[in-house]
Amino acid sequence: MLSQKVRYAIRAMQHLADSYGEGPVQLGEIAKAQRIPAGFLTTILSELGRAGVVESQRGRGGGYWLATPPNKLTYGDLVRPMRGSLSLVPCASRNAHERCTNCLAEDQCRLRALMLKVRDRTAELLDTIYLSDPMDALPSFEKMLVEQSPAA
Incomplete structure (x- = not known):
């Protein structure tokens, strides 16, 4: 059975795929659109970042994007x-x-x-x-x- 963590990760990555090439997507936007608790999403995106699946940029205009098309x-x-x-x-x-x-x-x-x-x-x-x-x-x-x- 897929854990809630895996399901959230897939939904977040689908969201980033839909925005691919449009620049960074803020964590809050992903969390709200996909109904994922922001704290949990932070952990998920950090793990996916360490795995090379996503990249991120901090600060104004920052956010997350897929590292691979x-x-x-x-x-x-x-x-x-x-x-x-x-x-x-x-x-x-x-x-x-x-x-x-x-x-x-x-x-x-x-x-x-x-x-x-x-x-x-x-x-x-x-x-x-x-x-x-x-x-x-x-x-x-x-x-x-x-x-x-x-x-x-």
Whole structure:
């Protein structure tokens, strides 16, 4: 499940994508338009700044903007810095792998095998949808599953 932090980060980045090329956007404008608490948004934007997703300028006329054009920035680029991993269980993480404490051996665990597939499909999807892509032009999830299934 996506945390509130990740959902806010995505909404804030969508807002910046809509304003891309128009100069810095003030934190208060993003917070108000996206209904994100300003203090929480400050933390989110700081983390995304450290990850190289946004840039900022302080002072009069300052604000935030995307460090990368929206047509080069995927949703995976936004979720990973906020969440750290795309996996639902720690043993299926590619970047933050941890063995489960009370589980079977990893090579025998069917749940882990399933969660690796879920994680890979999630990454595949998030890494192919760009911030600039109109949501109504994206293929449906059902269509993607049919296109990628072995029987298709």
